[in-house]
Amino acid sequence: MQPTDALLDRFLAGLAPLHPVAVWAHGSLAGGDYQEGRSDLDLIAVLPALTPRTVWRLATLHARLRAEPLSGQLHCTYLTPSADMDRRHLTWAHEELFKRPVTPVTRRELHAFGRVLHGKPPKDLLPPVSDRELADFVVRDQRDFWRPAVDNAPLWTRDVWVDLGLVTFARATVTLREGRLISKREALELLPGLGAPVEVVADIRGRRYGDPAPAVENRAALTRTYLGPAIDELVAAYG
CATH class of the missing domain: 1.20.120 (Four Helix Bundle (Hemerythrin (Met), subunit A))
Known part of the structure; x- marks a missing residue:
């Protein structure tokens, strides 16, 4: 198994106890220009809720993934089904948790060629981008x-x-x-x-x-x- 697939499998397995509604890839990983070891793994995960306990569990999951090859390149933004796209959202990137927006470019990518790794497709949960x-x-x-x-x-x-x-x-x-x-x-x-x-x-x-x-x-x-x-x-x- 390639390192990218192994990392994604372990990430999805670690996320499963939080009952994700959807997990999507965008960027190079979805668009066909992914270069293993050079490209970031750009992900969006939609969870039922983002409580303080959920945030702690996400931080723990990402800390455990640090032993995996390419883990430093895994970036994931976490949404809820009712998320306001004008706000900043919890994100793991550069090996830390912070908040950043899901831009119209990212949303358009997801609608145009997003890769569904788990659950519902983007069109079911994300508003379209004009x-x-x-x-x-x-x-x-x-x-x-x-x-x-x-x-x-x-x-x-x-x-x-x-x-x-x-x-x-x-x-x-x-x-x-x-x-x-x-x-x-x-x-x-x-x-x-x-x-x-x-x-x-x-x-x-x-x-x-x-x-x-x-x-x-x-x-x-x-x-x-x-x-x-x-x-x-x-x-x-x-x-």
Whole structure:
């Protein structure tokens, strides 16, 4: 059994005593672009209730999973059937519990290609996401999160910021132009045509798909120089 399947099996077994209504995968794991050992395992679990005792049991479950390969990449947000999508929800990610929203992008992914690991499908429990709601969120995300981040130079010395900054911009561009979601692989294929620095795109692709490219010493500066004006132009066109 592959490490991903083994981890999911143990997670679902550990969750069973809490009687989950549904467990879904989204992101790369559902969309067909999952790379074992590199991609996160993005999950949503719907539980009958989230009492203090339930939260304690979830923390205990995730602590026990730490011995499993890939456990650090398992991220799960916990909802109840009546959850308000405008609120932040209990989430296990980066090996800790905190709260974050289930974004319109995540909800659209779940409706479009969510993978049901247990129980009811997303359409039975999650409200649909209109094209307008999706577009408004994407513009806000680029304008209010990513554009200020571009000006914070130290962030971009880390792989995750370079990778997600460029990939998220390409995905945002396609969503706003065409109203559809694309995978990270598709985003990387599109980025050179959007004017992104080709050597940085090759670096990201190499690390994600195991085909290393030559190191790019000035990739932070190249990425920031490209993304700032590119985001400004996108927001001006669709904001």
